[in-house]
Amino acid sequence: MTTLLEVKGLTKTFGAVQAVGGIDFSIHVGRCVALLGPNGAGKTTTIRMIAGLLSQTAGTMRFHGFVKGDYGKGKVHIGYLPQSPSFYNWMSGLEYAVYAGRLCGLPAGTALKRAKELLERVGLSGAAKRRIGSYSGGMKQRLGLAQALVHSPKLLIMDEPVSALDPIGRREVLGLLQELKEETTVLFSTHALHDAEELCDDVIIIRKGQIALQGNIAAIRNEHRKPIIELQLEQDEVSIKWFTDYKDRLSRWSDEAQEASFIQNIEQQGAAVRFTVREVDSARQHLLEVLTREKVKVSRLEIGHTSLEDLFMKVVAP
Amino acid sequence: MTSSFTRLLVMVQKELLELVRSLKLLWVPLVFVLLGVMQPASMYYMPLILEKAGNITEGAVIEIPQPLGSEVLAQTLQQFGTLGLLVLVLVGMSSVSGERNSGAASLILVKPIAVFSFTASKWTALLLLAWGSLSAGYLASWYYTGLLFGDVQASKVLGSLLVFGLWLSFAMTLTLFFSTLLRSSAAAAFSTLGTAAALSLLAGLLPKKLGWLPGSLSSFAYQTAVSDIANVSLFGWALACTFTLMAAALTGASWLLRRSSAID
Ligand SMILES: Nc1ncnc2c1ncn2[C@@H]1O[C@H](COP(=O)(O)OP(=O)(O)OP(=O)(O)O)[C@@H](O)[C@H]1O
Ligand SMILES: [Mg+2]
Numbered sequence: 001m002t003t004l005l006e007v008k009g010l011t012k013t014f015g016a017v018q019a020v021g022g023i024d025f026s027i028h029v030g031r032c033v034a035l036l037g038p039n040g041a042g043k044t045t046t047i048r049m050i051a052g053l054l055s056q057t058a059g060t061m062r063f064h065g066f067v068k069g070d071y072g073k074g075k076v077h078i079g080y081l082p083q084s085p086s087f088y089n090w091m092s093g094l095e096y097a098v099y100a101g102r103l104c105g106l107p108a109g110t111a112l113k114r115a116k117e118l119l120e121r122v123g124l125s126g127a128a129k130r131r132i133g134s135y136s137g138g139m140k141q142r143l144g145l146a147q148a149l150v151h152s153p154k155l156l157i158m159d160e161p162v163s164a165l166d167p168i169g170r171r172e173v174l175g176l177l178q179e180l181k182e183e184t185t186v187l188f189s190t191h192a193l194h195d196a197e198e199l200c201d202d203v204i205i206i207r208k209g210q211i212a213l214q215g216n217i218a219a220i221r222n223e224h225r226k227p228i229i230e231l232q233l234e235q236d237e238v239s240i241k242w243f244t245d246y247k248d249r250l251s252r253w254s255d256e257a258q259e260a261s262f263i264q265n266i267e268q269q270g271a272a273v274r275f276t277v278r279e280v281d282s283a284r285q286h287l288l289e290v291l292t293r294e295k296v297k298v299s300r301l302e303i304g305h306t307s308l309e310d311l312f313m314k315v316v317a318p
Numbered sequence: 319m320t321s322s323f324t325r326l327l328v329m330v331q332k333e334l335l336e337l338v339r340s341l342k343l344l345w346v347p348l349v350f351v352l353l354g355v356m357q358p359a360s361m362y363y364m365p366l367i368l369e370k371a372g373n374i375t376e377g378a379v380i381e382i383p384q385p386l387g388s389e390v391l392a393q394t395l396q397q398f399g400t401l402g403l404l405v406l407v408l409v410g411m412s413s414v415s416g417e418r419n420s421g422a423a424s425l426i427l428v429k430p431i432a433v434f435s436f437t438a439s440k441w442t443a444l445l446l447l448a449w450g451s452l453s454a455g456y457l458a459s460w461y462y463t464g465l466l467f468g469d470v471q472a473s474k475v476l477g478s479l480l481v482f483g484l485w486l487s488f489a490m491t492l493t494l495f496f497s498t499l500l501r502s503s504a505a506a507a508f509s510t511l512g513t514a515a516a517l518s519l520l521a522g523l524l525p526k527k528l529g530w531l532p533g534s535l536s537s538f539a540y541q542t543a544v545s546d547i548a549n550v551s552l553f554g555w556a557l558a559c560t561f562t563l564m565a566a567a568l569t570g571a572s573w574l575l576r577r578s579s580a581i582d
Binding site for chain 2: 075076078082084085087088090099103104144
């Protein structure tokens with residue numbers, strides 16, 4: 001697998017604020033990569049440095065063989081869609097897409113042809129001749145995609161491409177991206193794990209400007225997958241007391257061992273109690289015995305697995 | 319043709335299209351034509367207007383010597399240097415900052431273009447607008463002056479047009495520079511007008527010592543219209559100084575834009 005983009009120790013500080021604090025990752029040709037993180041994690045800052053709109057405080061980037069002073073030459077192979085794109089409102093969608101193509105070095109005829117193709121593809125051909133000023137947010141996002149793709153870039157970079165859209169617009173754009181990722185390498189940022197899971201091969205989770213976790217999504221899911229047992233208790237005195245006592249013993253588990261060999265962690269979410277377990281069978285056996293003995297009123301008992309969502313929440317939790 | 323030059327041309331075309339669509343290419347020249355016509359007309363009818371206005375004791379004869387055509391043209395240039403300049407600066411004040419504030423600039427600057435092309439395309443459009451409006455207004459003024467006051471030599475008109483056009487070009491370059499430096503377009507207009515006024519004032523107060531400043535160009539233009547430039551070597555220095563400053567302002571604007579960490 002060839003590396004398209006390699007980022008090493010990328011850092012950006014704004015005055016006293018460190019927005020991005022030394023991150024390393026690489027993107028291979030043909031992959032779809034999500035840059036995932038909560039608000040303020042440094043996604044936009046990272047993406048703008050990669051797009052060449054912001055110069056880094058420290059660190060190096062190598063894109064398609066271009067480094068340092070040459071990095072700007074790589075721009076021909078990058079398509080960029082910002083978080084909330086703004087265009088020239090007095091132009092029509094078609095004029096803008098043609099203009100973008102021409103700025104990327106396409107001859108007039110080719111630019112027009114490509115612009116029409118792409119507007120058709122993103123579903124804007126009906127509105128191609130209308131002023132951009134009259135477009136809705138979703139239409140602008142789709143025009144943003146069209147203008148980013150007009151020169152067939154090797155890397156498509158998008159900053160939160162679906163965050164500002166309604167559910168229908170989101171579906172449409174996600175569908176488009178599903179097709180596009182077959183044709184080019186894609187890097188996009190998002191704060192929703194769901195989008196990353198749906199589209200991407202790889203994920204880079206960042207938090208406070210640092211990489212918290214990165215790798216292949218499927219691999220991460222398998223690696224961090226842990227069995228869980230979820231209990232729903234009725235809110236009567238006996239049950240509540242049992243749970244409080246049981247949880248109190250948590251601190252002593254490490255010495256006493258027995259339960260500690262199969263129960264790893266215990267969490268309460270409202271009326272539900274969640275046990276992360278090492279071994280399902282003995283934990284289930286143990287819990288059922290205890291619950292019967294103590295006459296705890298259980299309304300539901302469920303065996304499952306931790307989701308990627310749980311991992312994400314754990315990783316990015318403040 | 320190199321590809322970067324083609325891209326520059328495409329960007330200039332876009333700027334011109336914007337001037338057309340926003341009707342600026344129509345109304346700015348119209349303002350100049352209006353100013354150019356008003357000057358000879360008002361000077362011609364001034365005695366009549368004063369007479370009609372009354373307040374003049376019976377029998378008093380108004381003796382206002384009729385000015386020469388060339389003097390009327392010089393006064394027209396003065397109008398262009400105040401009201402005309404104001405209009406041009408107001409039109410150009412948000413040319414860069416507007417696009418940066420809206421975020422449209424970042425979508426363009428991320429493309430494989432030189433930042434200098436971005437600045438240069440805006441500069442070219444502003445200069446075309448200034449020269450077009452000035453020429454239209456000055457020709458109109460020349461025509462009416464010819465009708466009302468007598469002919470003025472074409473060479474004088476052309477000479478003063480070129481010199482005065484250079485002054486407006488300088489002012490447009492300043493506008494572009496301040497529009498890149500400052501995020502607020504009002505501040506950019508204010509700085510441009512302030513700098514232009516200060517330069518004119520300095521050159522006017524100390525013509526011998528500071529006559530090489532671009533601020534003296536407007537008075538060189540009046541001189542060209544009325545008679546001839548008295549101090550040719552000083553004029554040469556003023557030209558050199560103006561061109562140098564314009565090149566510096568353009569380079570500086572591109573540098574600022576490239577360096578600014580907040581192109582969004
Ligand atoms: N121009 C700037 N000047 C000062 N601080 C900045 C600037 N841009 C970003 N920051 C800071 O850097 C941090 C990261 O910002 P960034 O915009 O990259 O986050 P993000 O992950 O894109 O967040 P969001 O999901 O809200 O878009 C934030 O704390 C922000 O306040
Ligand atoms: Mg962001």
